[in-house]
Amino acid sequence: LQNPAQTLPEVSSSVGEFALIARYFTQPTSHTDLGVGDDAALMSVSAGHQLVASVDALISGRHFFPDAEPWGVGWKSLAVSVSDLAAMGARPRWALLSLSLPDNDEAFVAGFSAGFMACARTFGIDLVGGDTTCGPLTVSITLLGEVLKGKAVLRSGALPGDDIWVSGQPGRAVLGLHALQGRRELPPPFLADCLGALHRPQPRLTLGQRVSEWAHAMLDISDGLLGDLGHLLSASGVCAELSEAGLPLQALMDAGELSSAQAREAVLYGGDDYELLFAASPQHRAALEALSKETGIALHCIGQCLPRPLTAVTDIVLHRKEGGAPLRCPLRGYDHFSPSVVNQAPKR
């Protein structure tokens, strides 16, 4: 720890702070009444809309490698919040950035700001406020958006009988992470794909808005598919069973030269994916398949919601593709990742 007797007085507003903010974070806004530079920003929420807000923190050495490319850190810091709003079916509008930096590292700030602003432009977001301080490298972003009143999709609306869908190709981010950690080798083209998924995730914003017409419940699977499915089931008061035939395993097995167990593990327990997981009535299957074709984003129907049992739901049944005894998979997130869990003997 630093000596506060020396450091406390220095920080509340260094010239370096104001110069950094002015150079890298004061950008023209397109839909903001008053942006960076006053005590607070002013915005107008569209008539008939609710305000949506989410906050995410990323810490160096925890959520990204200390030597990570600054552009990617900037992109991802904002993209993970865009993914949160996508999972509500909302539209992101404004961001506030709290950035703690060791000794005003301008090279980092330049790259970070370029990636952050690229993400902001891509998704139509104005940066309206910030606080830059000297300290351990930490990024905290509040993303504000709007959604038509009453149209937000919560985690809590899934019904027994609903299909469970997941978008895109979960599992790539964790494979990229494991490759960086030397825990797995991947063929070079697929490695690049996985590192892209890890460092520059593409939040499913348009998809989330479109799916919100039909979804009873939705979230993004940043904590891993089964961990986040557990949150959805718990919030909705339902149970579920999954079918291995619906899981997007084959592409990982082919491109990554993985066994089916390895692919299943990555898809079900890999984190950092930022795909959408949602529940919708079976009557919308054709509409969702058409939406998938239209957007070019794969949508996989991976299982069904069931009535809630009397006991707490801590794991779910996965029916095997080849038939035989189903697997019982714990509903736990990325932090409790264990390679053995999906291979354990079924309990019933």
Added chain:
Amino acid sequence: LQNPAQTLPEVSSSVGEFALIARYFTQPTSHTDLGVGDDAALMSVSAGHQLVASVDALISGRHFFPDAEPWGVGWKSLAVSVSDLAAMGARPRWALLSLSLPDNDEAFVAGFSAGFMACARTFGIDLVGGDTTCGPLTVSITLLGEVLKGKAVLRSGALPGDDIWVSGQPGRAVLGLHALQGRRELPPPFLADCLGALHRPQPRLTLGQRVSEWAHAMLDISDGLLGDLGHLLSASGVCAELSEAGLPLQALMDAGELSSAQAREAVLYGGDDYELLFAASPQHRAALEALSKETGIALHCIGQCLPRPLTAVTDIVLHRKEGGAPLRCPLRGYDHFSPSVVNQAPKR
């Protein structure tokens, strides 16, 4: 730095995180459509109002002592943002909290949350979102509020001829800090007052809303009176001169046994005060004095705005109480605090 090969996979959502959030940060809300627990929160901004947003970060060892009382850290973290909204004449409504903690320190979280929630209750704020991660102790808070459309008071509206006012008793926080650092001794009752100002600042929320009827420009003086006056003058395109007779020096001299130069230094260059500094037409003097009596919060008319000179304004004139040559005081903030600046020889 930690080894990301070991730490990266652990953090995106530990059970500890969810348990901490559930225990300390899931509180009933009073004016929120959907609070903590989904991908994002949902709120409704009142008809005819603009949304107001501000973000502030506090870092252990920088903005507070590592051994600071957690209750005070929680209170102050939110209070400094309330002060930002007060300085716009706005009403705070919702907060999002990003909290980075070394190894889920539950004792800290318990005290922090109590102070944070006390501040939230005092000022009518719902906590609607949060992200708790493992890392160096850092608090980042986004405060959202609302203000009648077009009624926010910016920094940029001061006019030549306006009076310059400051509320309360600036200078106590820096005296408290210096006492803690062993740089100054203070009589015990006044020391307690100064430590209260440092650790549990009282943002001038009601005052800000009332003053917004008359103020052309306003901000809070977290960076020190003259540093923040510089921001107001620069944003408004005006200059100013101050009168020592208007500065609240006598109370510091009496209670703190300070010389007039020491008191002047604390009032003009002390930071962390969270008083309001504003410009208003002289025609409102009587109304402001009546408001001061009504609220019990002192309001000091400390000077006047002048037309902007052709050159950049880097310092201003302070007319001495006893007469004689005026002082020229640099418009700089707390980080460039130097005990000698207000005693230097006048340049004209």
